[in-house]
Amino acid sequence: MNLFKRRDAPKVDADLAIADARKLLERRMAPAARRNFLRGGLTLGGLSLLTGCSISDNEDVEAVLHRISRLNDQAQGWLFDPNRLAPTYPESMITRPFPFNAYYGEDEVRIVKEEGYRLEVAGLVADRHGWTLPELRALAQQDQVTRHICVEGWSAIGKWGGVPFGDFLRRIGADLGAKYVGFKCADDYHTSIDMATALHPQTLLALTYDGEPLPPKYGFPMKLRMPTKLGYKNPKHIMAMFVTNTYPGGYWEDQGYNWFGGS
Ligand SMILES: Nc1nc2c(c(=O)[nH]1)N[C@H]1C(S)=C(S)[C@@H](COP(=O)(O)O)O[C@H]1N2
Numbered sequence: 001m002n003l004f005k006r007r008d009a010p011k012v013d014a015d016l017a018i019a020d021a022r023k024l025l026e027r028r029m030a031p032a033a034r035r036n037f038l039r040g041g042l043t044l045g046g047l048s049l050l051t052g053c054s055i056s057d058n059e060d061v062e063a064v065l066h067r068i069s070r071l072n073d074q075a076q077g078w079l080f081d082p083n084r085l086a087p088t089y090p091e092s093m094i095t096r097p098f099p100f101n102a103y104y105g106e107d108e109v110r111i112v113k114e115e116g117y118r119l120e121v122a123g124l125v126a127d128r129h130g131w132t133l134p135e136l137r138a139l140a141q142q143d144q145v146t147r148h149i150c151v152e153g154w155s156a157i158g159k160w161g162g163v164p165f166g167d168f169l170r171r172i173g174a175d176l177g178a179k180y181v182g183f184k185c186a187d188d189y190h191t192s193i194d195m196a197t198a199l200h201p202q203t204l205l206a207l208t209y210d211g212e213p214l215p216p217k218y219g220f221p222m223k224l225r226m227p228t229k230l231g232y233k234n235p236k237h238i239m240a241m242f243v244t245n246t247y248p249g250g251y252w253e254d255q256g257y258n259w260f261g262g263s
């Protein structure tokens, strides 16, 4: 249920947004209302009435679509089941080679050195000390073979290992009632996620790929791996994370990609 599916369409796509909003609204309607609704065509104007996102004279379509996207975030948040697990796969199904993707080419992959590296921890947490990689490797680890889905139209199965992120958040005394966890990366990437997903049992602070330390192209020294979210929500080369109640947005999210980004 993602509003904005195309990377090369920086402006939000009205048809996609309407189709998506329609699905969303239908789900929340009584059956009788749904029949009427399906008979009539849905327009941006109609949508604005239904969602309470009014299109005033000086508010452009872009702004309305943005508000619909935020409504979509809220609905996805409500629909997200913190106990439902994403599918896992046998190792024989791993996609080889696993695709590389970033907002730049593979020849520009950021090289982060292990020496001197410390994962910065900030915001609503009790213990803000920075973590070295050996310290993170000493915590209990978990492996998963899951599917990564990119909005650019490909998906691939991979194997990641690392620290269950919920364990890490509890360990650092994070405010688990806060709304967001944000991430800053070694490139100009940044993103943020909802706390329910941060605490999901399959959300991993991934230190390995296919049993080896995460190679630079897949995000050394670490990435956040979430099989319940689309590829762009999974930050690579994490340098800092913070817990906050202030909406942090993200690299693609600020350009119109849906923020919740669940798959
Ligand atoms: N730091 C950083 N993280 C990132 C990106 C990026 O450009 N920079 N791209 C995202 C997107 S759109 C995808 S599909 C995945 C690709 O991860 P992979 O190279 O391991 O396949 O990384 C995500 N995380």
Ligand SMILES: [Mo]
Pocket (backbone or CB within 6 Å): 101, 149, 150, 151, 152, 231, 232
């Ligand atoms: Mo992606």
